Amino acid sequence: MLGVVLESSAYSNIPCPLFYQSLTQYGSSMSREQLVVERARRAFQTGMSKPLKFRVHQLKNLHRFITERRKDIADAVKKDLNKTEHSTELFETLGLEGEIDVAVERLAEWAAPRPVEKSLLTILDEVYIQPEPLGVVLIIGAWNYPWAVTLxxxxAAIAAGNAAVVKPSEVSSHSAKVMEELLPLYLDKxxxxxVCGGVSETQELLRQRFDHIFYTGNSTVGKLVMEAAARHLTPVTLELGGKSPCYIDKDVDLRVACRRITWGKFVNCGQTCIAPDYILCEPSIQDRVVEEIRKCITEFYTDDPKTFEDYGRIINQRHFQRVMSLLEGSTVAIGGDSDQSQCYIAPTVLKDVTGGSKVMQEEIFGPLLPIVTVSGVDEAIQFINEREKPLALYVFSPDNKVKTIEVKSKVIxxxxxxxxxxxxxxxxxxxxALPFGGVGNSGIGRYHSQHGFDQLSHLRACLIKKLNLEDANAMRYPPHTAKKLDHSTGQINRP
Known part of the structure; x- marks a missing residue:
């Protein structure tokens, strides 16, 4: 086992005293995953991750990693998802850099004691909330945005003072390899x-005890993660997904609405957890919606998206087959062509789709956009509420004040x-500033900025009293009499 671990590119030639100590104490029968978690826990127990100066230093190193290894990251994402360098920067690293900058700037404020409102009984005491690290966090990333949703x-874990075991998705294998090889050169090892690997490695990690598990992916695996976490009473953050609806009011500016919907749906070849999964609109505007989307597809990706560098590919053959199978029984209004050898599926719009259609039975996670017709906002709301709660809900209504307030307020x-x-x-x-997360089947918990810091912190309740003024506490001590209560409160009059 020792040889196996040391052959791993993430750990070779790295002096790790705590790692060798765990080998000596527990022997070589432990799995690689057990050893990694044990090593992280022992490092956390030294207290080294708690000082704000250390956290800021690690965050800045993470920023430096993104900056200095931008080309390596872009090359990996190109191989995984056929994204261009500019697309990778826009959808992967730019937001990460911004998130780090905010954390560095605001960390002292987030980590400071938070005074709370006092009562008459605590008016002379210190009463506050103290954010504290949870311990060792497991982060299981996703393949569709392998850098953004993993890092x-x-x-948040670093900012909150935790140790963190990072498990990138094996599906985006090139990104996982770069993360495994290069990230330890910048962060404390x-x-x-x-930890890289597939299902067996992830299962072995989930057998270990963590203080929090952060998983991004689908609800099926999310249930398995939650089940594994329950064995240790480990709290979880589950960033899942589902079918995010998009309602279009008949009086909206369809040109603008369809332009934004087309972008949101087909970016990353539809492999986005918050992509509009399907459109709800009245039958009278369905054909106009189709035509406006057709124009936008041509504008964004030319007449031949297959040859256009800014149009991606499905991640692998298994997902290609899954997405293509969802076309069964639906009417194709735009696109529909594919090339299995390249995992290419054209931007596709389906019309006259019903709630019972195959494409409506699961999250699409690909470049298929069904249109379901409804009689208006009331039926749209009913359709949405009959299904699992989505990760995102999109509403397009006119800028007319009365109509806008009416539609948006009703949907909200x-x-x-x-x-x-x-x-x-x-x-x-x-x-x-907005928390990102789901509700119900679309997820548990939230992150981004301070929301992520709080999610991965224990918000400890603290009350500090003095030993003087003991007479003021007389009411709580036996014997409990009406006279003592009256004297203590000064407010209760009894006959």
Whole structure:
């Protein structure tokens, strides 16, 4: 086992005293994953991750990693998802850098004691909330945005003073390899190890005890993660997904609405957890919606998206087959062509789709956009509420004040979703001040900026009393009499 571990590119030629100590104490029968977690826990127990100066230093090193290894990251994402360098910067690293900058700037404020309102009984005491690190966090990343959704939780974990074991998705294998090989050159290797591998390695990690598990992926695996966490009473953050609806009011500016929807749906070849999964609109505008989207597809990706460098590919053959199978029984209005050898599926719009259609039975996570017709906002709300709560809900309504307030207010009041965005798609993910997370089947917990810091912290309740003024505490001591209560409160009059 020792040889196996040391052959791993993430650990070779690295002096790790705590690692060797764990080998000596527990022997070589422990799995690689057990050893990594034990090493991270022992490092955390030294207290080295708690000082704010150390946290800031690690965050700055993470920023330096992104900056100095930008080409390596872009090359890996190109191989995994056929994204261009500029697309990778826009959707992967730019937001990460911003998240780190905010954390560095605000960390002292986030980590400071937070005074709370006092009562008459605590008016002379110190009463506050103290954010504290949880301990060792497991971060299981996703393949669709292999850098953003893996390293953003790491930013929160570092900022909160935790150790973190990072498990990138094996599906985006090139990104995982770069992360495994290069990230340990910038971050503390004991506190923030990277563990690569597939299902068996992930299962072995989930057998270990962590203080928090942060998983990004689908609800099926999310349930397995939660089940494994329950064995140790470990809290979880589950960033899942689901079918995010997009309602278009008949009076909206369709040119602008469809332009934004087309962008939100087909970026990253539809492999975005908050992509609009399907459109709800009245039958009278369905054909116009199709035509406007057709124009936008041509504008964004030319007449031949297959040859256009800014149009991606499905991650692998298995997902290609899954997405293509969802076309069964639906009417193709735009696109529909594919090339299995390249994992290429054209931007595709399906019309006259019903709630019972195959494409409506699961999250699409690909470049298929079904249109379901409804009689208006009331039926749209009913359709949404009959299904699992989505990660995002999009509403397009006109800028007319009365109509806008009517439609948006109604949808906000009568539905539930992780987020609601009016007249745009995806952009809420870029707003650090907003919590990002789901509700119900679309996820548990939230992150981004201070929301991530708080999610991966224990908000410890603290009350500090003095030993003087003992007479003021007389009411609580036996014997409990009406006279003592009256005297202590000065407010209760008894006959």
């Amino acid at each position: 953003q939780p790491l930013v 004991e506190l923030y190890p990277v 009041a009568e539905t539930s979703s992780g987020a609601l965005v009016a007249n745009d798609c995806l952009v809420h993910f870029t707003v650090s």
